[in-house]
Amino acid sequence: MAVFTYKALAKDGAVNNGEITASDRPEALRLLDKRGLQPVKLTTSTAPAADKQTASKPQPKSVSSDKQVPRDSDGLIRLKRAEVVLFTEELSEMLGAGLQLEPALKSMENREELGSLKEVSRGVRQYVRDGGSFSLALKKTSDSFGPLYCSLAAAGEASGALDTILKRQAHYLKTLQELQSKVTLALIYPAFLVCAGIGVGIIFVTQLIPQLTDLISSTPGGKIPLGAKLLIGTSDFFQEWWLVLLLVIIGGSLVFKAWKDAESNRLTWDRTKLRLPLVGNVIESRFYVQFLETLANLVENGLPLLRSLELSRDAAQNLHIRGHLDRVIEMVGDGRTFSRALLNTGIFPPLLIDMVSVGEKTGKLDNSLRRAAERYDSELNKSLSRVMELIMPIVLVVMALLIGTMAYLMITAILQTINNLGGR
Numbered sequence: 001m002a003v004f005t006y007k008a009l010a011k012d013g014a015v016n017n018g019e020i021t022a023s024d025r026p027e028a029l030r031l032l033d034k035r036g037l038q039p040v041k042l043t044t045s046t047a048p049a050a051d052k053q054t055a056s057k058p059q060p061k062s063v064s065s066d067k068q069v070p071r072d073s074d075g076l077i078r079l080k081r082a083e084v085v086l087f088t089e090e091l092s093e094m095l096g097a098g099l100q101l102e103p104a105l106k107s108m109e110n111r112e113e114l115g116s117l118k119e120v121s122r123g124v125r126q127y128v129r130d131g132g133s134f135s136l137a138l139k140k141t142s143d144s145f146g147p148l149y150c151s152l153a154a155a156g157e158a159s160g161a162l163d164t165i166l167k168r169q170a171h172y173l174k175t176l177q178e179l180q181s182k183v184t185l186a187l188i189y190p191a192f193l194v195c196a197g198i199g200v201g202i203i204f205v206t207q208l209i210p211q212l213t214d215l216i217s218s219t220p221g222g223k224i225p226l227g228a229k230l231l232i233g234t235s236d237f238f239q240e241w242w243l244v245l246l247l248v249i250i251g252g253s254l255v256f257k258a259w260k261d262a263e264s265n266r267l268t269w270d271r272t273k274l275r276l277p278l279v280g281n282v283i284e285s286r287f288y289v290q291f292l293e294t295l296a297n298l299v300e301n302g303l304p305l306l307r308s309l310e311l312s313r314d315a316a317q318n319l320h321i322r323g324h325l326d327r328v329i330e331m332v333g334d335g336r337t338f339s340r341a342l343l344n345t346g347i348f349p350p351l352l353i354d355m356v357s358v359g360e361k362t363g364k365l366d367n368s369l370r371r372a373a374e375r376y377d378s379e380l381n382k383s384l385s386r387v388m389e390l391i392m393p394i395v396l397v398v399m400a401l402l403i404g405t406m407a408y409l410m411i412t413a414i415l416q417t418i419n420n421l422g423g424r
Helices: 025-034 047-055 083-098 101-109 116-129 135-140 143-159 162-218 226-261 263-273 279-300 303-314 319-333 339-343 348-362 365-422
Strands: 002-009 015-022 038-044
Touching: 002 025, 015 025, 015 263, 025 083, 025 116, 038 083, 083 116, 083 143, 083 162, 101 116, 116 135, 116 319, 135 143, 135 263, 143 162, 143 279, 143 303, 162 226, 162 279, 226 263, 226 365, 263 279, 263 319, 303 319, 319 339, 339 348, 348 365
Parallel strands: none
Antiparallel strands: 002 015, 002 038
């Protein structure tokens, strides 16, 4: 145990000075908080003699009140996506209502119905109260927020618009959650069709094709058509090598995952993702919306353009795009206009550059950025709708071709066998 000397404010505004005994600094802060004191200064004093005598004795571990809270191997709290959305919404609303960050976190900490978020709020509040930044506190408390979330939080702190940034992040996370729900619902029927097609294919391979082979072989003068031979050969191949094929697929998936997760290959994979049909447009539009909204908030709250670009760059997850933003920051730092720097990179669309140029000329860059973000948000919704609408037809066409081809070859072989029998 140690003795801490404190200077704190009481609820009535009076200044209190004194000493408090606690096991460590966070425990001392918690004890002061229970007394209704807001610490202004807290320093370590000398330990009492009684404590010195017992210092060498092993102390029993305190029973944590959050032992039921799920944690990862590093001891960080694990949150579900819905809990991250709820935390962001609650905190942004309280900050928007005028509460300071620490009191807002304290209010969430006292909410019994928040479950794991109580512990997250407690951990974040302790880091913030000890002088740490909110974004760093999020990283040290839970991995569930992710680097993008923490970078945006850092941008909000730097610009003084944390409530606005969190509100937009909550909207973004809710939109992403709704999108995932829509994708899941939209894939139920195609998944059912795929499973049904696989089942039909298994029946063809294991039952119908062997019976067809026996029928044709037992027919005097019966000849197996070329299409049926291909079908039978494919059936025999899958029956003999299906386990090897399954292991190859699983092994290939693991190798691909290891390759794309390797730090040396991340740039190549991020560049490749932008070139994928349909998906590339979604990733690109999503980046434009996130980048433009973040930059607009930072500029609107008085941050210099160069610093705003650096914070927005840190929030970009795609390394290929981040490399181009590095070039933009370098050119803006050398004195070029923002629109000219975007044009020289060669990856930003002309419409975006034109809107930025208008904002520079009118002196209302934040408004132009926000209008551009709204435009690309609309484009993002269109791209997502296009992907969703194409999933069903593609699945139907593929399944119809596979099953139809097998059925056609089998029926052709059966009819030829019947003709052979009739011609005897």
